[in-house]
Amino acid sequence: MADVTLRFLQYRRMRKVALALSFAGIAALAGPALTGSAQAQANPAPERVATQDYELLVETVASGLRHPWSLAFLPDGAMLVTERAGTVRLVTPDGRVSDPLAGTPPVADINQGGMLDIALDPDFAENRRVYMAYAEERGGGIGLSVARAALDREAEAFATPQVIFRQMPALSGGRHFGSRLVFHPDGTLFITAGDRGSHSDESQEPANHIGAIMRINPDGSIPAGNPHESMPGWAPEIWSIGHRNVQGAAMRPGTEQLWAHEHGARGGDEINLIEPGLNYGWPVIAYGVHYSGAPIGLGTHEEGMTQPVFYWDPSIAPSGMAFYEGDAFPQWRGDLFVGALAGRLLSRLTFAGDAVIAEERMLGGLGERIRDVRNGPDGALYLLTDAENGRILRLVPAP
Numbered sequence: 001m002a003d004v005t006l007r008f009l010q011y012r013r014m015r016k017v018a019l020a021l022s023f024a025g026i027a028a029l030a031g032p033a034l035t036g037s038a039q040a041q042a043n044p045a046p047e048r049v050a051t052q053d054y055e056l057l058v059e060t061v062a063s064g065l066r067h068p069w070s071l072a073f074l075p076d077g078a079m080l081v082t083e084r085a086g087t088v089r090l091v092t093p094d095g096r097v098s099d100p101l102a103g104t105p106p107v108a109d110i111n112q113g114g115m116l117d118i119a120l121d122p123d124f125a126e127n128r129r130v131y132m133a134y135a136e137e138r139g140g141g142i143g144l145s146v147a148r149a150a151l152d153r154e155a156e157a158f159a160t161p162q163v164i165f166r167q168m169p170a171l172s173g174g175r176h177f178g179s180r181l182v183f184h185p186d187g188t189l190f191i192t193a194g195d196r197g198s199h200s201d202e203s204q205e206p207a208n209h210i211g212a213i214m215r216i217n218p219d220g221s222i223p224a225g226n227p228h229e230s231m232p233g234w235a236p237e238i239w240s241i242g243h244r245n246v247q248g249a250a251m252r253p254g255t256e257q258l259w260a261h262e263h264g265a266r267g268g269d270e271i272n273l274i275e276p277g278l279n280y281g282w283p284v285i286a287y288g289v290h291y292s293g294a295p296i297g298l299g300t301h302e303e304g305m306t307q308p309v310f311y312w313d314p315s316i317a318p319s320g321m322a323f324y325e326g327d328a329f330p331q332w333r334g335d336l337f338v339g340a341l342a343g344r345l346l347s348r349l350t351f352a353g354d355a356v357i358a359e360e361r362m363l364g365g366l367g368e369r370i371r372d373v374r375n376g377p378d379g380a381l382y383l384l385t386d387a388e389n390g391r392i393l394r395l396v397p398a399p
Contacts, residue, residue, distance in 0.1 A: 043095065043391075048398050051348075051362050053331045055398040058366070061382070062095040065390040070117045070320070071374050071382060075125060080151075081384070081392065084114035088132070090156060091392065103158030105147045108135040111174030113142060119181040119189075121148070121218060129218070130158065133179040133191065141170030144177045144193050144209075148218065164220030165237075167209040171196045176245040180320075182258060184251065188215050188223045190239065190258055190274075192246035195282065203282050206234040206241050211282055213246065213260070213274060215239040227277035234277075242280040242305065248321035248338060249274075257354075261318045261338060264288040265296060269315045270308035271336075273354055281305040287313055310356035316343030319386070320372030326379030328396055339370030341386060346370055368393075 043060040050056075067084040074080065077093040086107035087100035107115050113135025121129035128150045136145040144167040149158035175197030182190040195203045195211035203211025206227075214237040217223050228234040249260040258274040268288025272280055284297040285305050301307070312318070321338040336349040336356075344367055350358040363370070371386035381395040 047366070049363060049365065052360050054329060056362075057396050057398040058363070059394040059396065060095075061093075061392040061394050062091050062097050063389060063391045064097065065089065065384075065392070066388060067114075067386055068371060068384045068390040068392070069115065069386075070372050071384055071392065072118045072120050072130070073374065073377055074120070077377055079382075079392070080118055080120075080130065082115045082118050082132070083390075084116070085109045086115045086134075088115065088118065088158075090153075095392075098156060101156050101158060103149060103161060105132065105134060105145070105161060105163070106136065108137040108142050108174075110135060110142060113174045113177050116144075116177060116179035117181045119183065122183050122187055128152075131164075131181050131189070131218075133177075133181050135174070135177055136166070136170075138166070139170045141172050142174060142196075143167040143170035144179055144191075146181065146191055162219075164218070165191055165214065165216060167193045169208060169210075171198065171210075173197050176263075178243070178246045180246060180249040180260070182249045182251060184215070184258070185256060186223075187218065189218055190215055190249065192243070192249050192260060194245035194247075195243065201283065203242055203244070204279070204284065206231070206238050208235065209238075211241065211243045212238050213240045213243060213249075213258075215276075225276075231277055239276050240274050240278050240280060242278075242282050242284070244282040244286075247319045250322050250336075253323050253325050253334065259321075259323075259336070261321060263317060264311070264313075264315050266291050266293070267313035267315055268296075269312040269318050271310040271338075271349070271356060272306070272308050275306075278306045279304060280308075287311045288315065309354065310349065310359075316340035316345065316347065318347070319370065320374070320384070322373045322375055322381075324381065325375050326381070328379035329381075337373045337381060339373045339383060341369045341371070344369055346373070346383065 047058045069082045072080045079091040090098040115134045117133040119131045131148045146165040147163045149161040176194030178192040178194035180192045191214045193209050222236040228236045245263040246260045261271045265288045268286045285302045286296040319339045324332045338347040345361050345364040348360040349356045369386040372384040374382045376382045383393040385391045
């Protein structure tokens with residue numbers, strides 16, 4: 001790499017690390033847990049929002065969630081929702097919110113870290129397994145970890161937990177955990193891990209997990225076909241490198257393509273088609289500058305480094321994303337929906353092949369930080385808002 005002096009960001013002062021319930025010895029919740037405090041307030045009335053193709057009805061399914069981060073639908077339409085402080089709640093289709101489920105792993109609630117993504121095993125109907133990505137305190141630092149556990153609906157608890165991945169090395173600070181979990185159609189699991197807020201060149205190092213995307217089997221073992229088989233020096237689980245903070249990832253329907261976005265610094269949020277063995281450039285190339293205004297790395301292009309399919313400048317701070325697959329909005333089928341935190345909007349990206357050809361920005365009038373985007377089993381789009389009084393929103397065509 002050319003001589004480039006890169007400085008670290010000033011870390012925010014660490015908040016107190018709160019260890020959540022331990023893996024073992026947690027008592028089951030007593031009695032029905034669908035009367036939790038998260039449902040103690042009335043939901044606001046639905047809003048009508050005009051878009052290019054549809055008039056939307058924006059309904060609040062549930063409210064009172066504390067900085068919800070991710071949502072996963074169970075087969076009966078109920079939802080598992082993570083809260084960043086370290087909890088997972090069960091939300092019924094009619095909006096009743098449980099008390100925190102027992103048996104979640106110990107979580108480091110620090111700045112951007114906490115209980116983050118959640119995903120169901122492809123064979124959930126048979127094995128009841130749920131996967132959780134979270135910040136974990138260990139080895140003198142904090143790192144992203146992924147655990148799986150069996151959901152016991154009757155006890156409203158997770159059982160037989162097993163940690164299947166730990167980001168190494170653990171570092172100080174509480175920024176840029178990445179943390180999206182995506183299953184490939186072949187049953188392997190992609191894990192996105194951020195650069196932990198560092199502007200050093202660790203994201204360029206294929207032997208560690210800093211600023212990388214990993215591909216593993218659901219039990220944590222290494223599947224065949226990872227880049228290390230033909231690329232010496234790559235850790236066996238590494239799929240791609242050169243990432244800053246990938247908080248959104250999804251498989252494109254009808255393909256075996258993994259797509260992801262990542263936060264830029266001041267400008268340069270990216271949409272990428274993720275392919276094995278590629279280097280996506282951070283922090284050597286970027287379409288943005290440091291928060292101080294100083295340039296990043298070598299500019300926007302460098303040999304051997306992959307260009308984004310699309311980027312935002314100025315930044316919108318993208319978070320969860322999903323390709324729309326339902327029937328409620330036929331004109332949007334196959335479009336990519338991306339939630340924005342700083343932008344407080346929902347972005348709809350239209351494709352021609354693998355190229356983004358148009359963007360529509362919607363829901364800006366809500367003034368909400370959109371944390372996650374999911375396809376609902378009913379064909380609707382579901383969103384999470386990142387707030388102390390976070391909501392689950394349901395988007396359907398207005399009557």
